Amino acid sequence: MHGEFPDLSADGPADRRRLFAEEARSGRPDLAMLCLLVGAEADPAVDEAALDAAQIELDRLAGLLPFGPTGPHAWACALADLLGGRCDFRGTPGDYQRLESSLLHKVLRRRRGLPILLSVVWIEVARRAGAPVYGVALPGHFVVGFGDPHEQVLVDPFAGGRLLTGPDAELMVAGATGAPLDPSMLAPADPLEVVVRILNNIRAWASTRPEQSDVALWALDLSLLVPSHPARLRYERAQLLVQRGEFATGAAELDAYADVVAAVDQGAAEAIKGKARAARAMLN
Template sequence: MHDDPWRRRFTDEARSERPDLALLCLLIGTEADPGLDEAGLDAAQIELDRLAGLLPYGAKSPRAWAAALAALLGGRCDFRGSPGDYQRLESSLLHEVLRRRRGLPILLSVVWIEVARRAGAPVYGVALPGHFVVGFGEPGEQVLADPFAGGRLLTGSDAELLVAGATGAPLDASMLTPASPLDVVLRIVNNIRAWAAARPEQSSVALWAVELSLLLPSHPARLRYDRAQLLVQRGEFMTGAAELDAYADVVATVEPATAEAIRGRARAARARLN
């Protein structure tokens, strides 16, 4: 994987004691937008600070915090999403979501989390299957809001319907636990990979997304195989073959037959050079 200052910064931040969610999301943006520089990162953080400064001051109940965020971000500033946002890469990039005020549920939730956190709210992301939302308050008094819908408050049955629509399964209490910043970042890069996978001409986007996933402290080993496949697909046969062999070594002890099949793919990739 190529080494550059942005990626080193991403790696360092992901491994820090308290990873900065906004910064990690903005560093994802540097992969997609070569024009995003230090000034652009600063401007995005300043915008989050500015929005937080517009919230009414003082301690509030979870419900009052949710209402205040909905009034400011969903109402006054018109942050929300639409079905068309799923078709745009910008919907997964924090600096673009701040500019356009449109995005995927998880990126709109990042805006809410970062604005509310700066104002002192007890806020966190909630990674419901298929639809990311935000939570305020402790379990038992938890209030959920849907930034994609402009901050609509979710009742228990609303959340059950969202989960049932996405998975066909009932809502489990474990789904309502706060998502860590690294969980959020991994889900964002997975969304980007899914967007690129549906567009074969965007293999370069798929490649940087999987490479960022590999920089996170915890990631599935299979990502190395996915990266190798992308390299071969992009015509980087030698690098892809070497990566396939390395992954085969990882799985050989537990799945020797799988390892041999992967080595066969590596040989086939090298053969395409002749």
């Protein structure tokens, strides 16, 4: 059974972020819930009923799978038949240009999305049905794995569930990085890795659209709620605030980040302090 969503209308954005932080810091983070809370941040009109409806849809899809496939190959084929075939979940090049392609509740409705969001649908549907499933964070293209990671069956939900051979995965990695496939790239991705990658995608989408700086800001704010986030995210947030014209707040965050950096690199800290002074000068 999926988790219950408390009333999101009580405190608005603050309540959504509190729920996201609590889930991210829980012992076993719920991937679907985290992704749906990302969607709620993007679309404040999404309430707990809409989020529950998305979880119920994942439950419904899992109930359409045949009972008890045996072995990872059988599971992969069953999911491909249901999600890629009968339900037509897949991606198109145009999906990379749409923010809704990174929002789980929208992907469930449109049945289109980025590779990682389509993979989340596969993972959550298959997991509910008892399949040995996990995400595989190949560079540049997220896919799904079934079975023991040492003898796994890989599928590409973006291509409707096409089964991937070893050479297929090698070509994907070479195309994205120019480097050979390292076996470590085939390891199962944990839920927080998946959510961080989704948030990174959203930030990348917003970074090429200056009018969407509010999207970049909330994606950064959620990233900062994930345990063990990189300290550089605080610097990125401060810079974004300055770019948005929030000079005083951005300068204060630059100063705070400089204090952290000073412990390891005094020269870099002074440079950051200089950026803070320049930001404050914009107020004059």
